[in-house]
Amino acid sequence: MEAGKPNVAFAGLGAMGFGMATNLLKCGYQVTGYDVYQPTLDRFIAEGGKSASTPSKAAEDAEFFICMVVNAEQAGNVLFEKYTGACLTLPKEATILICSTVAPADIDVFHKKLERTGRTYLRLIDCPVSGGAARAADGLLSIFAAGKEADLVHANQILECMSSKLYKIPGGLGGGSKAKLIHQIFAGVNIAMASEAMGLAAAAGLNTQEAFDYLKYSDGNSWMFSNRVPHMLDPSLPPYSAINIIAKDVGIITSTARDWKFALPMLSMAEQLYTTAISAGWGKEDDCVMTRLYLPNRPDLVTEQVKSSKTSETPQLQFHDIKFLLIGVHVAVISEAMTFCEKLGIDTDIMFDIVSNAAGSSAMFSLMFKDMQKENWSLGALHSTDLVRYQLSESVRKANAIRYPVFLSSAALQEFYRQLSTFVNTARIG
Structure with a gap:
């Protein structure tokens, strides 16, 4: 890990997610991965990453939490599950990046749930990705990012690490998912x-x-x-x-x-x-x-x-x-x-x-x-x-x-x- 680089938690080490997470390692970030499939976690450890048994454990001390799971239901569980959700342990001012392809309405649901549970201290960015596993591993994805301007500025370095084309979509949360x-x-x-x-x-x-x-x-x-x-x-x-x-x-x-x-x-x-x-x-x-x-x-x-x-x-x-x-x-x-x-x-x-x-x-x-x-x-x-x-x-x-x-x-x-x-x-x- 390079000095000054924030800790990253990464949920969803599938074909795309694994490439994204290992690329972050190459960029000098310390990344803790979470996935339900243990052999994938073992591979990630072999690449120099860390692993956690639950999203909440992965999220401890993470400045960024990247969600790259299959669908909105899985994303909701990873973030908000009663005993193991990442939001239980994410530090104040941590940033959640939803990179999964979900409906714009799902982004609105996640945002409202953060508000309803009193976690307005967490930043949320809607940033689905496109490009395939090979481009993910090389940091060459297209990313469609939307959210508060201050949050996008805060996350810019990590978004740039993962992408060759970074589009900042106006209009606030949901814009990234709409563009995707x-x-x-x-x-x-x-x-x-x-x-x-x-x-x-x-x-x-x-x-x-x-x-x-x-x-x-x-x-x-x-x-x-x-x-x-x-x-x-x-x-x-x-x-x-x-x-x-x-x-x-x-x-x-x-x-x-x-x-x-x-x-x-x-x-x-x-x-x-x-x-x-x-x-x-x-x-x-x-x-x-x-x-x-x-x-x-x-x-x-x-x-x-x-x-x-x-x-x-x-x-x-x-x-x-x-x-x-x-x-x-x-x-x-x-x-x-x-x-x-x-x-x-x-x-x-x-x-x-x-x-x-x-x-x-x-x-x-x-x-x-x-x-x-x-x-x-x-x-x-x-x-x-x-x-x-x-x-x-x-x-x-x-x-x-x-x-x-x-x-x-x-x-x-x-x-x-x-x-x-x-x-x-x-x-x-x-």
Whole structure:
């Protein structure tokens, strides 16, 4: 431990949490870890950390308490459990950092519970993270931090240690979680859409390696597409992330949207796909196996078609048809996510910076954001979306002709038609 560095307690040493905690050790902090899995604690001790048997013991003498558990229920138990909660022993002026992905309403619950139990002497920062286990271990996460300005200043050094992109979200507690949820709308849809696109290439008999090589350099590309498809082509590659993980985040978003009485048709369709996959028993498997939903009779077809002799000259369906599906879905998601972003009161220019530099990014997000921002995210107001709608419609028609299900693409097309109808009717009234 470096002289002058505060003590840190860390709850939740899972894949992300372990990397974050060991990175803090490398930054010179003395870190006491808590986790329910003893082998993980043993690994952490081997890395130079300390361990505690309860959150309250970990919190003793800690200036910062970082919570990186699975969900809000676990976070509540770690902080407030009657006999072992961290709040029992945290010193005055200690700072609680909620790095888990939870609903904005959960942050409000934690804050009110601190007030109700007379622990207003504890600082609270809402700071979910994004980036994956490898980036966590290298201190290269994106962090969306919100809270009182003085608390953010106080925690700045430790937040900087864990991140390469630190966003301070205006508006107080809850802002960080809102920003994370908006980003995860893009991530949640784009992961599922990668499977829809590559499944279509395989179903059409195209060479899936050639399809990927074409699409990843096209306007249909997204960060998730480039990241996930290599594993579809070669399942021997290390897994990325389980279906359960993205399904959890998507469920938090759709639940929050219901609280706000806001419709998220694209994300809701993705949620149903994840729910179906989990019901099939695939929840712990890599989210790349979502292709099975599209190819139930030949679940390995995307891998098999890596060596197919067919190319983009196949008259039935060509690479650019798949590109148009991807483009249409990405544009529809911009409209959906950014309208919800404004509803939640998050600055859209800050959100542009966040998404552009994170896993939710896509080529169309960069190309269309500013124009769609000027038109209040409408899919009906811009002439450029007329061409997107037409190309999407033609590609959906071709997919239907070969009896291939395009769940997300069809949902996107319906959104284009719905918003066009709204725009036209509004113009007539005006």
